[in-house]
Amino acid sequence: MTSVSSASPGLAQNDPKNRLFGPLPDVSAEAGYVEEHPKRVGFFTDTSVCIGCKACEVACKEWNTLPMDDADGKRDAIGMSGMSYDNTGMLGANSWRHVAFIEQTRVVDLPMPAVGLPGAKNRPETTELPPPDTGDVNTTAKAQASVLNAEALAEFDPQTGQSGADKQIRWLMSSDVCKHCTHAGCLDVCPTGALFRTEFGTVVVQQDICNGCGYCVPSCPYGVIDQRKDDGRVFKCTMCYDRLTDGLQPACATACPTQSIQFGDLDELQARADARLATLQEQGVETARLYGRDENDGVGERARFSCCSTSRRSTACRRTRS
């Protein structure tokens, strides 16, 4: 008896066809597209440049004629979620793109350009904090005048006139969508063949075949695929399969005004994402990371991954000071 456990033979990694995780060189070929097929496509979502306009959500609903829903996914209902400015709430049968508004608070380090004379070389640097506020107007004015860099500026709150432990707040606009997994739980459990792998490597539900059994819903590790209660069938992002077959980009990527949602060949996007990560880290955003990029974690590579950071340092507009 070996010490290895209950793991299924699929975890032994010796037969790629049964493997439940890890990279697959060609998902479409694996799914039977043995002759020539298009390259695998995907999204790279760069949250550091998302402005939260929600054009992607609206474009997705327009193109796919999805019904209105409230923050709980209830069809044809509307209502406030209370989650900042986001009233979509979550991905679901009627919302295939979701941009969450996460209000993040921190004490210091406001991502703002350094303050100084325009064009001045050798801008003076100071790590000195402004003096504590004594309520005296002159001291306050001096404190304001002495603010020479972003850190010091963050320490001083011109609204309350307080220095020190004050809060700064920002929004993280976190855009989410179906990952079109390499090892897609929904696809694996679908008993009818309604879910299938397309020639682009994406995972799509055929609405005329889905019988509404709902097995796929708990099989998705991301809570993406969802049933319409009054209909029974499941719905999720198709990566605009109909548009792809016509040589168009998905609606969300087309509508995005800041190139936060980038669509393209997966290998090219991966290279672009790696470069973006390097740029952000070079700019001092130490906590920037790629999510869903690693081919060896979880569900294998995802045809959608994002560049994000949970810290306040993640904004791309943050400038490095020389």
Place this chain on the structure above:
Amino acid sequence: MEGEHHEPSADAVLREINGFGADGELLNSYLQMKDDGSTSGGCWIYTGVYADGVNQAARRKPAKEQGAVASEWGWAWPLNRRMLYNRASADPDGKPWSERKKYVWWDEDAGEWTGLDIPDFEKNKRPDYVPPEGARAQDALAGNDPFVMQGDGKAWLFAPAGVVDGPLPTHYEPAESVVENGLYKQQANPTLEMIEGPWNRANPTRSDVFPFAVTTYRLTEHHTAGGMSRTLPYLAELQPEFFVEVSPELAQLRGLTHNDYATLVSARTAIEAKVLVTERVRPIRLRDGTVVHQIGMPYHWSYSGISTGDAANDLLGIVMDANTHIQESKVSTCDIRPGRRPRGPELLEFVESYRRRADVPSGRVGVNGRDPVDAKAGEGSTL
């Protein structure tokens, strides 16, 4: 449109707005426009947006690949000038006021204005140009008159004519404010156009009854008062309910519950909205230590459409700027309390009780909508 039955092409529309010359070629500058009907254009300020057959507005050259003005990022009207009246960045002789801040200047050798931005000045007009007697239009502006859209080419700080509240600018508090004017002894602009009437009672300034500052603003998802966007499902679901934003401090002070209703009251009326408690809204501590709470109020709602709610503008008074006759009451005062507002006659009595407490005349409207208190309120009033 490209083709009679096709979807309009945004590109073709932009080219048409840019304008064409006599032979159908795209114009590069509004200076090429002729008054003989041989050229066309949607609006002169946009001519050049399609200069050289390129959609200039779609340019996205990163800042680090170009100069500080970033002239190749998008496009700005007119003629891609990024700063209007930029001849003022040079002294009367056409030399930059400061070498470090140089922006646009006169190049004597070339006999033209040049610089980092597109000069907003006649290209070959010398800085020492003096208009001859009887000169007209732009010829009447001297070489040191940078403000070329003004009749005299000058910018006025001292404005003896033209504005009713001149001749010098100053700071006034809004008609309804929670603070004293910190700059000037006159609290609010004395020339404001006030409209008297029971339906437009004013909150007294710095009143304990209306202790909070309130201001209106827009959300991305709706258009102005919402008449055009509240009917659209995909926009209505994104911002489905009228809400106000308050700080955690104000929520605690007034017992407001996040994502529950609150009632806002002014001397005009009371409206209800959902409450969004957020640290983005912050109390303001004044110089004397007083803390002022502010309420943010997106103003996109009313009774019609898919997403409906009380109208934010009902809370505001009608007070107009004396020069533009545009409403001044962007910032106002109010009270806020938890729960939904009363309905019907109870609402009237509720607001009337606030007026009594604030020492404001009655807001009861008499027969035919006329003021029972002020006989001059309406023509033909017999009260």
